[in-house]
Amino acid sequence: MDRSKLSASDQAGFSFFGGKNDTDPFPLFAQLRASGAVIPIPNPLGGSGGTWIVTQMEEAIQVLKDHARFTVDPSSLDGYQDIRRTLAETAEASAPATFFTGKSMLFVDEPDHKRLRGLVSKAFTPRYMESLRPRVQEIADELLDQVQAQGRMDIVKDYAYPLPINVISEMLGVPLEDRDQIRVWSEALARGLGYEKQDPTVAAHMSAFGEYTARLVADKRKRQAEDLISQLIAIEEEGDRLNEDELISMITLLIFAGHETTSNLIATGTLMLLDHPRQWEKLKADPGLVPSAVEELLRFNGPATASGPRYATEDVELGGQRIKKGDIVIPVLKSANRDESQFTDPEELDVARRIKRHLAFGHGIHMCLGAPLARVEGDVAFGTLVKRMPNLKLAIPREDIAWHFTLSSQSLASLPVTF
Numbered sequence: 001m002d003r004s005k006l007s008a009s010d011q012a013g014f015s016f017f018g019g020k021n022d023t024d025p026f027p028l029f030a031q032l033r034a035s036g037a038v039i040p041i042p043n044p045l046g047g048s049g050g051t052w053i054v055t056q057m058e059e060a061i062q063v064l065k066d067h068a069r070f071t072v073d074p075s076s077l078d079g080y081q082d083i084r085r086t087l088a089e090t091a092e093a094s095a096p097a098t099f100f101t102g103k104s105m106l107f108v109d110e111p112d113h114k115r116l117r118g119l120v121s122k123a124f125t126p127r128y129m130e131s132l133r134p135r136v137q138e139i140a141d142e143l144l145d146q147v148q149a150q151g152r153m154d155i156v157k158d159y160a161y162p163l164p165i166n167v168i169s170e171m172l173g174v175p176l177e178d179r180d181q182i183r184v185w186s187e188a189l190a191r192g193l194g195y196e197k198q199d200p201t202v203a204a205h206m207s208a209f210g211e212y213t214a215r216l217v218a219d220k221r222k223r224q225a226e227d228l229i230s231q232l233i234a235i236e237e238e239g240d241r242l243n244e245d246e247l248i249s250m251i252t253l254l255i256f257a258g259h260e261t262t263s264n265l266i267a268t269g270t271l272m273l274l275d276h277p278r279q280w281e282k283l284k285a286d287p288g289l290v291p292s293a294v295e296e297l298l299r300f301n302g303p304a305t306a307s308g309p310r311y312a313t314e315d316v317e318l319g320g321q322r323i324k325k326g327d328i329v330i331p332v333l334k335s336a337n338r339d340e341s342q343f344t345d346p347e348e349l350d351v352a353r354r355i356k357r358h359l360a361f362g363h364g365i366h367m368c369l370g371a372p373l374a375r376v377e378g379d380v381a382f383g384t385l386v387k388r389m390p391n392l393k394l395a396i397p398r399e400d401i402a403w404h405f406t407l408s409s410q411s412l413a414s415l416p417v418t419f
């Protein structure tokens, strides 16, 4: 297909839902922002319901904070296109698919959302995450020790992936030897959330992931341990605060969300720094800039392309457009984070930028639970890399680096470097 002949909004629909976008999406986002804050795109499921993307920050915040008018759970709306239900059916609508059927905090409204999030929020406070910093540092150092003598590594395989999966596995009590398998399932889940549900391997992997979590829970019921999964099982067994489906969904969500995005932050962030050698030099000269660099990398090209879809619960006017009850509304976080009305020179990467706010972790009640953990991991990952591998360089031509870009995430299959 010659995409240059498509309108900007058709291109956006194609990019988001085709799942094959291997090009830099930011010029398209700039074009879309210039044409409006709220733009219609083709319905992702080919249905007749309206679908809109939100390209600018103010309107994106409006949607994300107004959870009464923009719900994550459309099950009470007539005639909606329920993406999740279709996903769940594709994944054979068995217990493993419960993650997609509205049992996890990401997909429910209040009061269930508050109840579910409340059960784990204490485990993710900024103060508690800070207490994990020495352990995160140890893991980062061990990973770099393993490759130090070789003078080369694959940032994705050797660093960006194992660092967050090791941390979240320890927190949750997931056996480390399962992590390669978890990686395969998580990639499928990311693609499923990016609407690549047509791919049968995606559905099969999604099911297998849920079955794995169910087995993990069954095992842990037999031998209680000092980990977050065991604590959640105890809560479920106490009675009315968490049921079995919610337990499985919660754990699957924590395993997945707890590493997939952070891996992408570390891998994509490293590539962004290699693409901007002056910024890398700045960090080398002043490692005190690492925390602001992490925020800037989240803003500039954060892992989540868009938040999950929201559904209008009533007719509503947004950014000059008339959204109808039941329409799908998708805030494009990566675009909002380059909004010219919010940032000076938004298309520039500046590790010393002082950022008032960005939307990389979303906004409102569903704002990322794991943001404090991701920030600690990002600080440690980039701080350690810049200190221990100051001569980091790409080991292959830049044009050989392949992206996988979907609505929900963007990832690199590998990032070979020398140091």
Ligand code: HEM
Pocket (backbone or CB within 6 Å): 105, 106, 107, 117, 253, 254, 257, 258, 259, 261, 262, 265, 302, 303, 304, 306, 307, 308, 309, 359, 360, 361, 362, 363, 365, 366, 367, 368, 369, 370, 371, 373, 374
């Ligand atoms: C929600 C991004 C790391 C757990 C979200 C949302 C975004 C996001 C954008 C909101 C989605 C929406 O509103 O539809 C990120 C990014 C990360 C990251 C960019 C890393 C750089 C983590 C980590 C965890 C985590 C380490 C740890 C468990 C969650 C959970 C939710 C969530 C549980 C759902 C919150 C709710 O519905 O109340 N994340 N995330 N995330 N994230 Fe993260």
